Amino acid sequence: MQPSPVRPKRRRSFASILLWSVGGGLTAFLVAGFFVYLNEIPGDPPLSTRPSDGIVVLTGAPQRMTAAIDLLAAKRGKRLLVSGVNPATTDEELKKQIPDFARLSECCIDLGHEAQNTLGNAVETAAWAKKHGFKSLLVVTSAWHMPRALVHLEREAEGIELDPYPVVTERMRGQGWWSNPQTVRLLVFEYLKYLAALVRAG
Numbered sequence: 001m002q003p004s005p006v007r008p009k010r011r012r013s014f015a016s017i018l019l020w021s022v023g024g025g026l027t028a029f030l031v032a033g034f035f036v037y038l039n040e041i042p043g044d045p046p047l048s049t050r051p052s053d054g055i056v057v058l059t060g061a062p063q064r065m066t067a068a069i070d071l072l073a074a075k076r077g078k079r080l081l082v083s084g085v086n087p088a089t090t091d092e093e094l095k096k097q098i099p100d101f102a103r104l105s106e107c108c109i110d111l112g113h114e115a116q117n118t119l120g121n122a123v124e125t126a127a128w129a130k131k132h133g134f135k136s137l138l139v140v141t142s143a144w145h146m147p148r149a150l151v152h153l154e155r156e157a158e159g160i161e162l163d164p165y166p167v168v169t170e171r172m173r174g175q176g177w178w179s180n181p182q183t184v185r186l187l188v189f190e191y192l193k194y195l196a197a198l199v200r201a202g
Helices: 006-040 062-073 091-097 099-108 118-132 143-156 181-201
Strands: 054-058 079-083 109-112 136-142 161-167
Touching (some): 006 181, 062 079, 062 099, 062 136, 062 161, 079 099, 079 118, 091 099, 109 118, 118 143, 143 161
Parallel strands (some): 054 079, 079 109
8 A cells, every 4th residue: 555645745835835925025025115116206396496407307297398398497407308209299289288388499498209218218318418418407207207217317327417306296196196096006007117127227
């Protein structure tokens, strides 16, 4: 009579425990990291912003463009780069949408059409800053997008001083954003992209 195969069961049991432990630890790490990411999302923009050589706005929410134009009008930078503009969008369309754009576009605004994502924004911004000899940049984007944007910019525009100017969009205002499934989903996906950016940056 053959003895019962006890050892394989024990091995399978140990492997299951190890797998569950690793999975649980990884889940706990990701959840803890998500709250760290939330804590890194800046609040309202600073009341006083020191002037920088240039201003860059990463396209997205309309409030970003409005904030960047206001900063340029207030002489917080010499020139403004609008990075990630749809190739089909023209100066004339922007002039109709944003009143101050028409006044400032001839002297001080450059449109970047090459970037298709945040990494592309960083590459486009670095080339623009190098072209104009800028050593400091005021970075304008949504508050939830700022951590990832800075990771890419710090890598691609190494040596350039970056001053964040977060734009708090309506969906992030107030304390009840966590009860909005769309906002929570946005932040979770942005957190995963942020982790990928950190890994890429090394």
